[in-house]
Amino acid sequence: MAVFVLDRRKKPLMPCAERRARLLLARGRARVHRVVPLTIRLVDRLQEDSTLQPLRLKMDPGSQTTGMALVREPDTTDTTREDTIRALTVLMLLEIQHRGPSIHEALTQRSSHRRFRRGRLRHRPARFDNRTKPEGWLAPSLQHRVDTTMAWVDRLCRWAPVAALSQELVRFDTQQMQNPEISGVAYQHGTLAGYEVREYLLEKWARTCAYCGAHNTPLEIDHIHPKSQGGSDRVSNLTIACHDCNQRKGSQDVAVFLAKRPETLQRIRAQAPAPLRDAAAVNSTRWALYQRLKATGLEVEVASGGRTKWNRHRLHLPKTHSLDAVCVGSVDTIHNAQQPVLTIKATGRGSDQRTRLTKHGFPRGYLTRSKSAFGFQTGDLVKAVVTSGKKAGRYFGRVAIRATGSFNIQTATGLVQGIAHRFCILIQRADGYGYALTKRAFDTGEAGTGAAYAAALSLPGMNPGVSRANG
Template sequence: MPCSEKRARLLLERGRARVHRLVPFTIRLLDREQEDCALQPVRLKLDPGSRATGVALVRESQEVGADTGEVQRSAHVLFLAELVHRGHAIRAALRQRAAFRRRRRCANLRHRQSRFDNRTRRNGWLPPSLQHRVDTITSWVRRLCRWAPVSSLSQELVRFDTQALQNPEISGIEYQQGTLAGCEVREYLLEKWGRKCAYCDAENVPLGIDHIHPRSKGGSDRVSNLTLACHPCNRRKGAQGIEDFLAKDPKRLARIEAQRKAPLRDAAAVNSTRWELWRRLTATALPVEAGTGGRTKWNRHRLNLPKAHALDAACVGEVHAVTNWRVPTLNIQCTGRGSYQRTRLTKHGFPRGDLTRSKSAFGFQTGDLVRVVVTTGKKAGNYLGRVAIRASGSFNIQSATGLVQGIHHRFCTLLQRADGYGYSWTRIAI
């Protein structure tokens, strides 16, 4: 592992394997049983996020260090993916539905008897937008476990780490913080303040942690009193209070005061779903390793890897080396499987036109992966992407380069049926 392209072509040409799936490309051997195969340990690593989740399939190997004599674990990357969630779309659709129902009830347009909130929710209930994240990640874990001989799992579970003791002499506050102290706080601030200076909006420059209300005037070290500042702004602010420093910019002052008190929504979403995902993974009967956000960032910096969700997944848990990480990354966009809504709606929630009741046309369904070859005309060319069907037979193709409209169905060739996801390939680094 991994199987090279040349070997895969030979297996297919000789009839020893067949194509199981095109995206991600998977072949299935036909000339041997699983009991006859010598399988190497493969670990599936997950870096759950609010908007996207990193997925890394790695082959593990253990070596004894020549200097220290300790066992070091290396990860050889086989497959990288970034799973983009659609929780925001689910939340927006539910809010729109609730607004339509509320208006119909209050304006007496169509009587809908109010239903009192006297129903109980089961233990562990999550909002649909958050439950979607857990279900989607679990679904892809099951898929990858079917396609590859996964023997263990790793998940980034918590954001703060009380590390195992490495120094026998350590004590006091150093014992509580461990060697990764500060990594979680810095990463939290980078996400919360958009990776730019709070005082001048400077980006792509070294940023330091600044106390909004200086410690010399009673400011605390709580995360609500911390922000990011570039070196010039940090030096000019010095020990001034933020009211004095931004006296001539009241709008920025008000924005900083409001933002410092607001929690990070992405962190709240991840914290709400992490333990439910952990329970789902432990139910697979595979050994599950828990990692932390601080350790993931520490591993990535130590191994000099670029910032990406998929590479963060490869750095989850205990890892001393990551190889073959320049493989293409599969972007998996959650698109859903259509809508039950049979009409378009006006801004007031009234029906406007009817949608076709058939979800397929001319043998195609919205979301199918198709290859299009147009030989003549303004739209001549080769396209690969998801199709959006019309009853007239004039389809739209969402390709990696953009949307192509008005493609006749006779130019389309079906490659893979719709499964609720859109796929595209990218490279993190060259």
């Protein structure tokens, strides 16, 4: 995983390898600017004295998770060569976990509490017609996805010399799926033929056989109403089935094939015409995100989900959000794709509520007005070195404070309770996000323990940048 590098004026330089970052810190040529993601600042270099290579930030927006990838592109300044291979070198993989569902639940709970209080305590006339929404308005849970993605685009552009952006604008080309002949036979026999429909059906039917529920097995496209009996190729008439079920069904209509299983038949008939789950959220935010990306002034490349899947299959990459981001747009080859993934979870900055509420929305207890204790705030990244007692050891993670001075630390391996504040060292202030380093195998998705974070804390030059908070 690359390390971000800034010059002495905090302008971005080319990212470097972890080994080089350690040497720069050990020789006193750099200081730790930020721990997660690791960013160093050179004390003897300016951006004008450095050579910058073209970097591109790719993203695969999703309903729950957005994948990002920072890649280095080949030098295309040589216009004499027309056969330049677009070989991308992956510098960093990131996955942003949105908190849209929690925002939706909080707003729903607040609405129900308000409705209960108004109905029981006092009557107020309806006011839903008194407010108008501006053009382009998005629900808070959807607007959060756009804002969070743009916040990290801005951060990465401040830490690295990003020259271009890539976005998966359309998850599925629904127009092509509804009318396959809209662009003629050339589209049907091109390199992307069928990928839009296949990926759509796999997502819609949760990658399981619609008839027997089998998963982790090769799946085939099946016509619910057989094509030999006049069935169409529209996605509302398509499903996925394992090889055995597809062979047993043959050219039968689904009503005949599932005559003895009415529950399964009813489920398939109800799910077939329904749109893909979470597709509405992605479709509502994709254009808003695209307009925000264009406003940055950088070149924006857009592509469809079908092309992303085609690139992933051609390059034999596993399906993850971050590797999907690498495969967005035009790609020929990829280097250095097997590396840890930085998972960024949006946690928010706490609540402004000053009371605990009952199930009916009435206050039942008051909270302290101070959000800090002994120099710490909930969400800060800390390192705790406990020298004796039952909790002896070294811990690194996000802290949850108490006014008593007995803190809880959420580490990569679990929650550690009852750590005294005097053992805690502040590493990084809370910024509304939780971080975890996932070390994935290339084909298994195996998770690690975040040991790289602990290794980062021992970098030379780290200790002068932190301070012990003793209250």
